[in-house]
Amino acid sequence: MQPTTPIAFSAEQMKWYEQACAKIDPERLQNLLLAITDIHSPTGAARAASEHMVGYLEKIGMAARYQPMSFTSGNVLAEMRGSGGGASVLLYAPIDTHLECDKTEKLLTGDASEVDMQPSAQMVDDWVFGLGSSNPKAMVATLTEVATALIEAEVPLIGDLLVGMADGGMPVDLSARQHSGMSNGVIHLLSRGAAPDFAVVMKPWNWVYHEEPGMGWFKLRVHGTLGYAGVPRGTPGFRSSVVPAATVIQDLEQWIIEYAERNTSGQVKPHGWIAGVRGGDPERPAFPSAVTEIFFDVRINPRTSPGAVKAQFAAFVRELEAQRPELVLDWEMYGSVPGGTTDAQNWIVQSCQRGWEHIERRPHGEPDLLGGQTDGAALRRFGIPTARIGWPWPAEGAPLPVTEGLGGMGATYIPDLIPCAKKIMYALIDTLTRPRHELGL
Incomplete structure (x- = not known):
């Protein structure tokens, strides 16, 4: 300054x-x-x-x-x-x-x-x-x-x-x-x-x-199949979305930390945090959810457009899918402020x-x-x-x-x-x- x-x-x-x-x-x-x-x-x-x-x-x-x-x-x-x-x-x-x-x-x-x-x-x-x-x-x-x-x-x-x-x-x-x-x-x-x-x-x-900074809101979804608590693990046709999401959360947390460092400039360090995880129904705990959704906010440096942040996250998801081909993921940016x-x-x-x-x-x-x-x-x-x-x-x-x-x-x-x-x-x-x-x- x-x-x-x-x-x-x-x-x-x-x-x-x-x-x-x-x-x-x-x-x-x-x-x-x-x-x-x-x-x-x-x-x-x-x-x-x-x-x-x-x-x-x-x-x-x-x-x-x-x-x-x-x-x-x-x-x-x-x-x-x-x-x-x-x-x-x-x-x-x-x-x-x-x-x-x-x-x-x-x-x-x-x-x-x-x-x-x-x-x-x-x-x-x-x-x-x-x-x-x-x-x-x-x-x-x-x-x-x-x-x-x-x-x-x-x-x-x-x-x-x-x-x-x-x-x-x-x-x-x-x-x-x-x-x-x-x-x-x-x-x-x-x-x-x-x-x-x-x-x-x-x-x-x-x-x-x-x-x-501005802010970018994202949802990352981990897909599985609707399950039932009474079936043993390894049952053909059942794939949990919840258990893999636990590992995805750790990968995402590390990406957010690296994102903030990579995009720091001027007076802004664009931190971010995972805000929550959503899936299933507390009234139906016998049925593991087919989709587990992770949502988070990352801040956006004034010298980085929301579109550029979206591209950075897309690259992370592609790399994650390549490293772990068993994952079925999709995502969206559902809020952005430059x-x-x-x-x-x-x-x-x-x-x-x-x-x-x-x-x-x-x-x-x-x-x-x-x-x-x-x-x-x-x-x-x-x-x-x-x-x-x-x-x-x-x-x-x-x-x-x-x-x-x-x-x-x-x-x-x-x-x-x-x-x-x-x-x-x-x-x-x-x-x-x-x-x-x-x-x-």
Whole structure:
């Protein structure tokens, strides 16, 4: 990564910045986070949370509107216009959570009794707990607090500030809710009036990123024949699909590891994991399944097309079939989202890095390689220069038990968010108080 381009604030810009940062109110941020975490908003059903945020953004002085996508789903777009002649900057976060956290998901989530897995919020000291309180609700609340502080500081903006939040940001595809997910909400938002010059996406990890991966979803099927528990092994005409699948899973796991190494470049290492195995019927355990299906997600580097990833997987399957001719396999790619990249020297990326360095008091340097997929990739694919900036995650020292692993992404320590808010504020002052020609526009 190239060193950050040094462009100093004027004395007036520094005064505006300090005034705006002084208006950032952690208690107000925490109260908003508590309120929106307490509004259950699984993918495709975020209407109530989005409508709540429209009302909140109106109260702080922004022109805000709700954009429905279905009866249960919709987005938020708010605007505060400057005096004119500047750029527009969109502060963006998804608003939907990745889980329903109901009885239908017990196989996916486990017991899910921990506080971060509950679709209702709790506040303990400087913490907010509840499904999605960290991702995405902490981003929603922090970006809103940044906008609130900027407005309250009465900074004389030239450019336009936009705040956007969309349903459908989670990497899911829910057929029961108009196939919500896979960035359908942000695409709807961008097609209906957002269209900024620049965007800033807040996401976990304390770095600035100028690119993010896409994702590819695959199903690999191992075929056998319908069997019966009462027949001995070696019975002519019976071939298990389940037992060979166990070996195929190990081969696939190794391929995914090698795929990630082979396709690493830039800021992205496109990890992947086997998500599950499906076959048979628990109500008919006497009958081994004729088909066992393995499904998985691999991330896609912005410099690799979904088609190229598909070809890499096809080559793996052909090699596996050649090595083990007794296998009968077929496969499909059933979901794909390309990655997205912004020039690392673009104004908004460099501005966010300047903000990061101003708060961290050190050079930005090379960030940890990224595998997480967000709506930022869609923003970039729409031609919008986008910077991703974040905070340390996961939060440490929670006073209540939280889930191991990813869990409900629902434990937020408010002091962790404030440095990120100040970094974003720096980029807004840096960008929205300059004429377009200074920004390369």
